Amino acid sequence: MAATARILDFLRDRRPEGPCLVVDLEVIADNYRAFRRAMPDTRIFYAVKANPAPEILKMLADMGSCFDTASVPEIEMALAAGATADRISFGNTIKKERDIARAHALGVKLFAVDSDEEVEKVARAAPGAQVFCRILTDGAGAEWPLSRKFGCEPAMAVDVLMHAHRLGLEAYGISFHVGSQQTRLEAWDQALEESKAIFDAMQARGITLKMVNLGGGFPTRYLKEVPGTGSYANAIHEALTKHFGNAIPETIIEPGRGMVGNAGVVKAEVVLISKKHANDNHRWVYLDIGKFGGLAETMDEAIRYPIVTAKDGDEKAPCVIAGPTCDSADVLYEKVPYDLPVTLTVGDEVLIEATGAYTTTYAAVAFNGFSPLKSYVI
């Protein structure tokens, strides 16, 4: 989680101007190896959306990773990084038919669906492709729960997969997502129980499903301790054995945050510290990065990043932390104020840790005239 020596050296030597993200590739390599070691029978599809920096994709492609993509540009980035099309999944359940056709033309064979309508588009634009149906889970225990946007009720998945079969697609498997930053290990158990029921219902109709996509949800450590990769692997293995016995299907995982979250650190600067009235109990600390500069996941104060300063040994007091734009919604932590050193002053540098995932690409293109977050991959 903490900034690595390589990151600190880079910041000290290069002194980049303005807020920036620095990502340490060695941490990502360690994470990849930890996933591979913990789940040797599971294929790893890195969720490109978490951080699509070309250096990251290239290294993971070289290490043998597969890629979960959300759009045609992400497919093209994975191919450019050296992944072959058979290692790429088009994992977004919401695709334009012409984008499915482009993915098909690029050789992609594996597509996510969660409705008859999407099955029909895939059948027309990518005939013969493999599809997996995403099912809804309740997402309890996740810090960034997934609402009901993706997936259908398990009872409907059988109909969707039978529809795919009838239209000449290969009904290949099931996917689910327990919710991002999921710390409740049992979350996978219920989803796998439901997956097994769908496998059985399909088998009764003469179709053998082959794959369970276990999704992402593997957490990064922010302020609170989280279980390690090994604990997740054990919980998932136990649930697979419990529900599938000795007929465990092919499995894949889609780590994004769990692969790159702890590999990145944002360097930012204190622009202003002020109070709203003479007796205000809380200082307002304004940074040169905020919700529209890459820290969008602070929305509703969902993700609470560790913030490190050079003065952390000094006494601390609660602050409201806000971004630099003229948008009043650009406040990071206000409902639950954040303790920062009382000696912190304007111009001080702060490090916002565990920001390797879902930061650079979330940044607004030019809101208030500010540039998007710069990124250095070392």
Add this chain to the structure above:
Amino acid sequence: MAATARILDFLRDRRPEGPCLVVDLEVIADNYRAFRRAMPDTRIFYAVKANPAPEILKMLADMGSCFDTASVPEIEMALAAGATADRISFGNTIKKERDIARAHALGVKLFAVDSDEEVEKVARAAPGAQVFCRILTDGAGAEWPLSRKFGCEPAMAVDVLMHAHRLGLEAYGISFHVGSQQTRLEAWDQALEESKAIFDAMQARGITLKMVNLGGGFPTRYLKEVPGTGSYANAIHEALTKHFGNAIPETIIEPGRGMVGNAGVVKAEVVLISKKHANDNHRWVYLDIGKFGGLAETMDEAIRYPIVTAKDGDEKAPCVIAGPTCDSADVLYEKVPYDLPVTLTVGDEVLIEATGAYTTTYAAVAFNGFSPLKSYVI
């Protein structure tokens, strides 16, 4: 509010691929003239952040507008559009000292402050400049209320302005912002009463303030009817007369949404329509634009845009509306579902009206691999 004939012609003739914003300059020109007519004694500072398209800035500069800017790049854009530095205000209360110095070097003389700390930066980096102190208002009645991020309690403003005076700055005036999309006409009355009290307190200390910056907050019509510019002008004029009598100060306004909101229309496409289970009461309608593609102001369903389809004569039924990314937070309207025609199908075009403000620059730079919102100014 509705798409103009020029916008509809442009979309029909050019058939731009992908989601895009089309802005009609003639609507903006009409809005500018309406503000000037309704408030002939007030200088208009267009809030560049609402939409910084060069064509818009150029036209407004030619018409005589001044510009409220949030950053050095916005100052540079206003200068490039032909505004002289004396027509530019650096209206962000959160500025790096080196950015104040750059603004000063570019000739900008008018700066916003709301704390002693910011006053000290301005005094060092822009000696002799004019400053106005932003005060907090409660924002009641605004659809996009402004929290407490900007401004200080009125009681503290006198101290801040006296501090500016002692450091050689010109204590020039007061600013406030009643909250964006403010429909309660009385909102300005309370803020002007507080402004007058600060004028009096400064006068008692031998300093004559000259200006009240009435801020923005002028609404665009989305789904609900809003009062016209004339009603706002009357309410403000009455409040000014009530509190300042025959010594009405210089006033400025900073319309952003009210200047460009109704001039733009987003063209989008239905990517998928599905249900979550066989008996689902709500269809899920997925568009190719969402919260990260430019419609960030749907956050908490705050702004409810009018959505127009070619099938609006048909029966309608409630839908959840979501964007195309793999982010479950990318849902536009779910708590209060949105009525759309039951005949709407995948591939249909929809027009999202009143999207001229706070859309293009809010778009994420590349989230999920999707391009930022394209913009055409005609």
